[in-house]
Amino acid sequence: MTRQKILITGASSGLGAGMARAFAAKGRDLALCARRTDRLDELKAELEARHPGITVAVAALDVNDHEAVPKVFAEFSEKLGGIDRVIVNAGVGKGAVLGSGKLWANKATIETNLVAALVQIETALEMFHKAGSGHLVLISSVLGNKGVPGVKAAYAASKAGVSSLGQSLRAEYAKGPIAVTVIEPGYIESEMTAKSASTMLMVDNETGVRSMVAAIERERGRAVVPAWPWTVLVALMKATPVRFGKLFA
Secondary structure (H helix, E strand, O other): OOOOEEEEEOOOOHHHHHHHHHHHHOOOEEEEEEOOHHHHHHHHHHHHHHOOOOOEEEEEOOOOOOOHHHHHHHHHHHHHOOOOEEEEOOOOOOOOOOOOOOHHHHHHHHHHHHHHHHHHHHHHHHHHHHHOOEEEEEEOOHHHHOOOOOOOHHHHHHHHHHHHHHHHHHHHOOOOOEEEEEEEEOOEOOOOOOOOOOHHHOEOHHHHHHHHHHHHHHOOOEEEEOHHHHHHHHHHHHHOOHHHHHHHO
């Protein structure tokens, strides 16, 4: 099934912008939202110039403004004549060692990556129920498979929550009419991973996004991307004692 009309949150940079470029190259119509509208406007102009046959709608959205999420999604649906796929991508990588006195950083990560994701999920499911079908895609992380000590503890917990929600939804909609996919990216070049210590495992944005889009198009229930080396590393994560979790962060 071709999902022609795709909504992506957090689309102004990084993986969101990369996915927008990849889907635009496939001729898909796009609904792109993020906080930074200047970047969205630039991306819209770029995509329409490269692919004049597609429709690109953009809107400002802070996913932590929970009341705004259904309004923006509904406006996109009206502009594009429906939405076939929603990619819940917006997220942050803030964090501090738990107990270090920087509650604000960890709270922001949990609220944006998990609570706001839940709001987007609920909104997308309501839209799909009305339409009779749809594809929900949740962008999690390989770190959702393991507790990670240090500054990424809250981030790993938030992504574990996203993966768990996806697993629950896959069971809920095992027979359709809504398809659910959880994508667990490894280290892919973006603003969020720019300060990561694990640079030797980093792949460039184009390579990583290509793997993500291929998995999304197959509508698999769960995909670790890029498959190599992260499928093996995720298996090692799960088998390794928790005290060694920092090796994968």
